[in-house]
Every structure is written in structure tokens, then in C-alpha cells.
Amino acid sequence: MGSETGMIGRTAADRVNAAPLVCWFEECRKESTPLVGGKCSSLGELINAGVRVPPGFALTTEGYRRFMTQGANDRVVRSLLAGLDARDPDALAKASTQIRAAIEAQPFSLELEDLIAECYRRLGVRCCVPALPVAVRSSATAEDMPGASFAGQQDTYLWIRGVDDVLAHVRRCISSLYTERAIAYRAERGFGDAEVAMSVGVQKMANSFTAGVMFTIHPANGDRSVIVIDSNFGFGESVVSGEVTPDHFVVNKITLDIIDRTISQKQVCYTVDPVTQKSCAMEVPFERQRVQSLIDDEITQLAWMGKQIEKHYGCPMDIEWAVDKDLPSGGNIFILQARPETVWSSRRQSAVSGSAGTAMDYILSGMLAGKKVG
Amino acid sequence: MKFPVPHDIKAKAIPGTEGWERMYPYQYQFVTDDPVRNRYEKDTFWFYDGLHYPEPLYPFDTIWDEAWYLALSQYNNRIFMVPPVRGVDHRIINGYVYISPVPVKDPEEIGRRVPNFMERAGYYYKNWDALEAKWKVKMEATIRELEAVKIPRLQDMEDLRVVTDAIGESHGYHLLKNYDDLINLGIKCWQYHFEFLNLGYAAYVFFLDFVQKLFPSIPAQRVTQMISGIDVIMYQPDEELKKLAGKAIELGVDSVVTFSPEWKEVEAALKKLPKGVEWLKSLDLAREPWFNISTGTGWFHHDRSWNDQMNVPLSGIATYIGKIKQGVSIARPTEKVRAERDRITAEYRGLIEKEEDRKQFDELLGCAKTVFPYVENHLFYVEHWFHSVFWNKMREVAAIMKEHGVIEDIEDVWLLRRDEIKTALWDIVTAWATGVTPRGTKTWPKEIAWRKGVMQKFKEWNAPPAIGTAPELIQEPFTIVLWGVTNKSLADWASVQEVKDPGSITELKGFAGSPGVIEGKARVCRTVGEVGQLQQGEILVAPTTSPSWAPAFAKIGACITDVGGVMSHAAIVCREYGMPAVVGTGHATKIIKTGMRIRVDGSTGAVTITR
Numbered sequence: 001m002g003s004e005t006g007m008i009g010r011t012a013a014d015r016v017n018a019a020p021l022v023c024w025f026e027e028c029r030k031e032s033t034p035l036v037g038g039k040c041s042s043l044g045e046l047i048n049a050g051v052r053v054p055p056g057f058a059l060t061t062e063g064y065r066r067f068m069t070q071g072a073n074d075r076v077v078r079s080l081l082a083g084l085d086a087r088d089p090d091a092l093a094k095a096s097t098q099i100r101a102a103i104e105a106q107p108f109s110l111e112l113e114d115l116i117a118e119c120y121r122r123l124g125v126r127c128c129v130p131a132l133p134v135a136v137r138s139s140a141t142a143e144d145m146p147g148a149s150f151a152g153q154q155d156t157y158l159w160i161r162g163v164d165d166v167l168a169h170v171r172r173c174i175s176s177l178y179t180e181r182a183i184a185y186r187a188e189r190g191f192g193d194a195e196v197a198m199s200v201g202v203q204k205m206a207n208s209f210t211a212g213v214m215f216t217i218h219p220a221n222g223d224r225s226v227i228v229i230d231s232n233f234g235f236g237e238s239v240v241s242g243e244v245t246p247d248h249f250v251v252n253k254i255t256l257d258i259i260d261r262t263i264s265q266k267q268v269c270y271t272v273d274p275v276t277q278k279s280c281a282m283e284v285p286f287e288r289q290r291v292q293s294l295i296d297d298e299i300t301q302l303a304w305m306g307k308q309i310e311k312h313y314g315c316p317m318d319i320e321w322a323v324d325k326d327l328p329s330g331g332n333i334f335i336l337q338a339r340p341e342t343v344w345s346s347r348r349q350s351a352v353s354g355s356a357g358t359a360m361d362y363i364l365s366g367m368l369a370g371k372k373v374g
Numbered sequence: 375m376k377f378p379v380p381h382d383i384k385a386k387a388i389p390g391t392e393g394w395e396r397m398y399p400y401q402y403q404f405v406t407d408d409p410v411r412n413r414y415e416k417d418t419f420w421f422y423d424g425l426h427y428p429e430p431l432y433p434f435d436t437i438w439d440e441a442w443y444l445a446l447s448q449y450n451n452r453i454f455m456v457p458p459v460r461g462v463d464h465r466i467i468n469g470y471v472y473i474s475p476v477p478v479k480d481p482e483e484i485g486r487r488v489p490n491f492m493e494r495a496g497y498y499y500k501n502w503d504a505l506e507a508k509w510k511v512k513m514e515a516t517i518r519e520l521e522a523v524k525i526p527r528l529q530d531m532e533d534l535r536v537v538t539d540a541i542g543e544s545h546g547y548h549l550l551k552n553y554d555d556l557i558n559l560g561i562k563c564w565q566y567h568f569e570f571l572n573l574g575y576a577a578y579v580f581f582l583d584f585v586q587k588l589f590p591s592i593p594a595q596r597v598t599q600m601i602s603g604i605d606v607i608m609y610q611p612d613e614e615l616k617k618l619a620g621k622a623i624e625l626g627v628d629s630v631v632t633f634s635p636e637w638k639e640v641e642a643a644l645k646k647l648p649k650g651v652e653w654l655k656s657l658d659l660a661r662e663p664w665f666n667i668s669t670g671t672g673w674f675h676h677d678r679s680w681n682d683q684m685n686v687p688l689s690g691i692a693t694y695i696g697k698i699k700q701g702v703s704i705a706r707p708t709e710k711v712r713a714e715r716d717r718i719t720a721e722y723r724g725l726i727e728k729e730e731d732r733k734q735f736d737e738l739l740g741c742a743k744t745v746f747p748y749v750e751n752h753l754f755y756v757e758h759w760f761h762s763v764f765w766n767k768m769r770e771v772a773a774i775m776k777e778h779g780v781i782e783d784i785e786d787v788w789l790l791r792r793d794e795i796k797t798a799l800w801d802i803v804t805a806w807a808t809g810v811t812p813r814g815t816k817t818w819p820k821e822i823a824w825r826k827g828v829m830q831k832f833k834e835w836n837a838p839p840a841i842g843t844a845p846e847l848i849q850e851p852f853t854i855v856l857w858g859v860t861n862k863s864l865a866d867w868a869s870v871q872e873v874k875d876p877g878s879i880t881e882l883k884g885f886a887g888s889p890g891v892i893e894g895k896a897r898v899c900r901t902v903g904e905v906g907q908l909q910q911g912e913i914l915v916a917p918t919t920s921p922s923w924a925p926a927f928a929k930i931g932a933c934i935t936d937v938g939g940v941m942s943h944a945a946i947v948c949r950e951y952g953m954p955a956v957v958g959t960g961h962a963t964k965i966i967k968t969g970m971r972i973r974v975d976g977s978t979g980a981v982t983i984t985r
Binding site for chain 2: 218221223224225226250252253254255257258259260261296350351352353357358359360362363364366367368
């Protein structure tokens, strides 16, 4: 993409302070979090590491600030939050509703609208799809930070088509910073509302046949030698939200063998409604409910990708992925998101070997401990 | 976990087998007339040793069970002083062997044993290679001694030499003595068998234990892969077949070697050709000792060696000749196997986060690698080479018994206990010396006919996998690694018992022996003699396999066995060939029929019958 696209998000004024209002994912690195949030910076990092990621762009935190300082946004937010008791649910609900309505009703400035629309148009050209369906998701700067997990507190909108809809959903993402839960959470943790910044990612929708999550560490026991994959038909929502019991695969990270598989009865999946062109829940046809949602070759390929991503980051990862139904096999598995796994990694683990030194010492202590049965 | 009371099981004698106890040593019985022993037996956990004994034990074959009862226990309890465990106790119900590790219960006694164990086991671990070299010398000498044992026929008139050389001993005496020698050599061989094995398994078990603590999901086969040797002698017999196949082509006699599956015909044809005679010389060199490889595990009298059944190695040679002529490489991919082993080891090691854990990993891996060749190699010396010679020596004894009318057929001898054979030999030699008819000619054939019926009924009986009271802790290394006694296996054993209709079973679970998934047609081969029927790409379903089955692996797509763990022959060979194996399924040969379509998942240990 290079400098030409990089210029898109910049105006004469920006060239002075050099922070773009929008930028492509591939222009981001993991250091770009303050500018584009955790999700988008990690997508940029992945793309630059050679991982297959659906293309997209971000409204930067600078773009967010520009939007919030225009019109009445800032004033509305400040006045409604001033003196709010976050433990009073009624007051909280009222403030949230009013703030969100105000933000969603506030049009972008012509400049921002132009920038977003131009990026969206170019994305459509790159993908050879007019009115390209995209996922619009928030990418918060504080998200995924150790000890301050904002995960799931901001919204994701799938299967959005057309400039107007994209703009509207970018606003909805921004307004999701002011859900009751998010306001209360920040109040509880002492984060100032003014310090919060958000970026919004607009990404080509993977037309998933199958999607889900992957951990490059066993979430149940912290075993680093396996990759665990959960999958269901359709978009990954059903897996992430826990709405279905997904198919479950355990893959040996070293040899990429599938060492355990559980095929569940998957009653619901998310797919696109052909009429409204919106994501919707649908019942999985009965005869498909117990069909393995990801074929063995895909499992192996996906696990291989997980291994590469872990190698790049140098730590166990939590990854969202999808298998695109429009593309031929071999090039149809996409990584939608990757972030460092936080549960096991934050736990200080003590050495397994204990105080033992030589092999004999370990054998003796092992014999004395015995093996529990019954 | 609750299991049936042993004495209740025993009390329900199978009709027509009442009195079977006399076929086995008296100390193997669960008793009701000794309250103290009875209490001990009820409070103890006994599990069926299906790993070694897929079928009920013939009275004579009890010899190896007694031999390891003694040897394993003495090394644990009286020689190396393994702190928390004594020996492994044995019982028999309806011909099936039940075993139980005996713990040291007093913590103070355990503490007292620790320094002794550290000193004694430490000495073996430290001097392993030198001691193992000595072992090989002792073992080979024992086999030479066995081969030299003569089983004399009794002459109507002793040689004049007895008089002129003033020998002063008769063939009758020699028969008794040499039979004793034969038995004693067998017991001695099993003393050596366990000299290193307990410690070898301990090193393996605790390397496995450590790696599984680091990586709870690591399949045991991967741990085995990190330590398994490449240059193990168990592969040598198969290597000899490959060499002979190459030699046959080189000499231009390959068409003669392959013209018939009958060794006698092939041998006769080769003898007529000068190049054929040359090839036969190479064959003779290979036969000793490598064709002493047993076609079974070597544990039973009916496991015959290649030397006994030359059609088996002949079919292997023919397969390899075919492969060479098709231009297919038959060399073992040793470099590839080594490289893969090193890659896997390095990758797992690279995932260890703590420095002290990496150090412990290196220590235990080093120890396991030192001991492991013995763990694999002893099988050839004892179970194959020694046993194959031994069974045939016993057949010579049986031939004398048959000659004197005490048994009707040579193969009847296995229905007698070894002390009963000694008694019968006394009967024979005294009658021979005196010039009368042995009393046994009227008693043994009748008893043997009855015992044959009993054995048949025993075979139809379903041995419960476990009886008695399950313990909370198991500390005996063999119990854990060889028989895989764990919570999971106990639960699996319990469920196997409940299967009433084998026709309804569509899924079997075993150990994941070698990774990969394949679907194909099953071929059930109960003995190595049936492997000739295997078609390219079929899935071999066998009770167990041994190195003499090796040529079969060049043809098949996957392998399933009834008996065996991740260190069993089938698992090791399949890993090397890169084909799936599910081992230790318990009853695959009973449920799967030739021609069924089955799916083998060697990564999870599942076998699915798709029919």
C-alpha cells in the first residue's frame, strides 16, 4: 500500500502532528495500540508476519477524538457523567441511553466521513466486491491489557454493507464505550472517562463456512504442547458467546496430530440472511448437527498457523479464525484476531521438578509419592 | 472403586472343571481355609494380567509366571530394596493369572530402605553400560548351555562305553538330571531377565511422569519416541530377511526363492543350483541366532520360531524381493527417524519455561536413554532366543514320554505341571530300569484328556479385569507402565465386562500407538501364518505382533492389536513406518471380522467399525 494510501488519513493539519485519522491494517504494528487499539494493531502485526488476515482499515484514536470533540459529543458526555453515581442502576441506565443516543445521532464531519468512505470504497475495490460486506468492531486501547480486560465490553457488528451503514455502525461502536457496564466498570476501576480512547476497525467480512476460536495453550491445564480449537458452522459468534457447545479439537503442537476430538450437537449457527444481508441466527439442519464442522486438513492447517503466530509473538495466543466458503481450500483459512492468552500467562507457575536434582533423586521421590488410584 | 470378591468368583466353578486347582501350584489359589490369608486376599487389589496372558495358562507354561513371580519380586524387595514396594503377588482363577503389587506399609521401614535403594540402584544406573555388557556375556553363555543340554533316549541295553569308560551313570539318570538342568536354566535365564528391567522401567516411568507433568496432554507414544533406540536388535531378524532378499536377486535365484510358499520345495530346488547352495549358506548364517525370533510373544509353548516355521520368513523374503524388483526402497529410514526424534525432543524441550525443569528434563532423558536399549533388547535374548530353544528341548522330553506311553501326543506335555513331568519321568525311568510298564500310562492320558476339556472351558470364560479392593496408591513401576493401571484403565476394564453382544459394538478404544487416521478393509490374522493373506493397504487386526511379523508391515495401512501398550512391537514398527496403530484394544480380534470397513485413529486410540 505504501505512502500513497498512508496519506489518505492525513490533512494539512495532521502533517504537522503526524497522527492519521484512518489507516490500513497493514500500516499497523503491535506498537500501534495507542493509535488503533489492541485489535487493529494486532491484525497489522499478523499481516506483517505473513498471516492470512482479511484486509481492512481503522478509524484511529485520533479520528475518534476528532469525532468526540466535534458537535455536542464531549459536552453531552461530560454533563451526563458529572456527579453520576455508578452504583445507582437507574441513573446509570438513563445516562448511558442518553449518551449513546447523542453519539449515534451525531454525524461525522465531512472530512472524517470522506476519509472513512474512501477507505471503504478502496477496500471494496481490493476485494473486487461492490458494497463489500464488512465487520465493524471496536478496538479499545485499554483492551487486552493485563489486569484490565475490557474484552467483550464493546460491540462488534457483522455483515455491514454500504457507506451509510458503515458510518452508522462506526458510531455505534464508539457509543458502546458508554454502555452501562462499561461506565460502571471504569468507575469501579478508577479509569477516567476522559482518558478512554477507541479505535474502530472496518474489516472485510470473512464469509465463514466454519469459524471459532483457537488457543495455543490448553485452557484447562496450561499445557503448552497443544493447540485447542473450538469450531461451529457459520460465523464465530456462536462459539465466542457460548451459545452452542462447539466441536472441540486438541492438536499436538509439535507434530500437528489431532490427539482428541469431540463432535458436539450444534443446534444454532450464525449466517447471513440472504434477503436482508444481515447476520442472523439459524437452526442447523438436524442432519448436519453432528457433522464435524472443520475437516481434518483444515484443523492441521489452522494449528500450523496458530503455531506460527505463537512463534511470532513469543507467547501463548488466543485466536479467532474463520474458513471462508467462497475461496478454494488451501487459501481459505483466515485469522480474524489474535491476542496474548492472559489466564495462564499471568499465573506464576512453579517448577515441576521441585527440589530434585539428579535422575535418581526424582525417581526416588516419585516412587515415594506413588500414583493415586481409585 | 468396587470389584468382585475373588473368593466369590472362584466359588462359582465352571461346571465340569471342578478340581482344576491341581493343574497349578497350590500357592496360586485363593483360599478359604486360612482366615489370615483369606483376609489379606480380600483386602488386596488383584488385576488380570491380560498383557502377558490373553488366554488361560497351560499348566506347564506356568513356569515363566513362577519365574518372574520370583525374579521381579526379589529384585524389588530383596536386592534393590525399592523403598515403598515389595514384590508382586500372584494368583490364578480358571487359568487366568491375577497379580498384585505388595506395598511396604510402615513409613519407618520405607525410610530405612531409602539409603539401601540409593546405593544399590545408584550403582546400576551409574555403571549401566559396563554391567549390561557383562549381562550379555552371562546370557549368551546360558543359551549355549541350554543348546548343549541332551535329552537322551533310553536304550534297551546301555552302550558298552558305560562299562569300558567306567561312567557309572545310566541314561535314565541323565534323563532326570538333564530335565532338571533344562528347568534350572530356564529359571536362571529369568533371573537375568529382571536384573536390569525394574530399574529400566523405573527410569522410563519417571521420565514419562515428569514430561506428563510438564505437558499433561502429551501422548505416551511421543515420550517413547524421544527415548526409543534406533539400533535395537529386535529389528535385526527383519533386516536379515531384507539382506537375504537382496542376496537372492544378486545371485539370480530370486525366482527360485519365490516360486513356492512351501519352504521344503524351495529348499529342494535351491539345492540343485550352485548359486542356490551359496544362498542357502547365507541363510544358515542368518538363522543362528536371528531366526530364533518367535512368531508370538515367546511366552507360550505354541509360539513357534521362524526356525520352526520356515514358511514365515520365506514369505517375508518373497515380499521384500517383490518390493526391490518394483524399485521400492526397503531400507529402514533410520536417518529420518532419528531426525524426527531429535526434532520432537528439541521442540518439547523448547516449550519448557523454567530453567530448573529443563535441567531435570535433560537428566531424566539421559537416564532413560541409557536404560532403554536393555528394555527393548532383553526380549530377543530371553523371550525369543532362549524360549524358542527351550520349547523345542521340552518337545524332546515329551517325545520320550510319548515313546513310553505316558502321553499320547507330544503337544500333550503342556497340560502337565513341570513337577508332574518330573514325577512322570521318575515313573518312566524306574519302569525302564526294572523292565515293567510305567503306572502313568494308565493315569496320565485320562487326566490329560480331562484337562483339555477344562482348558477349553477356561478359554470360553470371561476373566474379570480386576478383583478385590482397589488401593489408593500404586507405587510399583511395572504396575504403572506395563499394565497401565490407572483410574481410566480401571474404568475401561469395568466397561469391557458389561459387553454382552459383540455384534453391536461399533467403537473400540485402545492406546494411541502410532498417530494418523486411515479407513480401510480389516484383515484379522490370529497367527503369523495367516499374514500371507494380507492384501496391500489392508488394516491388520492381530492378537499381538512380534518381530517375526515385520514383513507384514510392509503391506498394511494400519495395525490394531488386542494386547500391548505404546511400547509394544506393533506400536514401535508403525511409528517407524508412519502408519496409524491402535494397540491394547482388549478384544479387537473378537469384534472385528475380516472384510469389515474400519477407521483407525492412531492419534486418539479409537477404532470405528463403519461396516
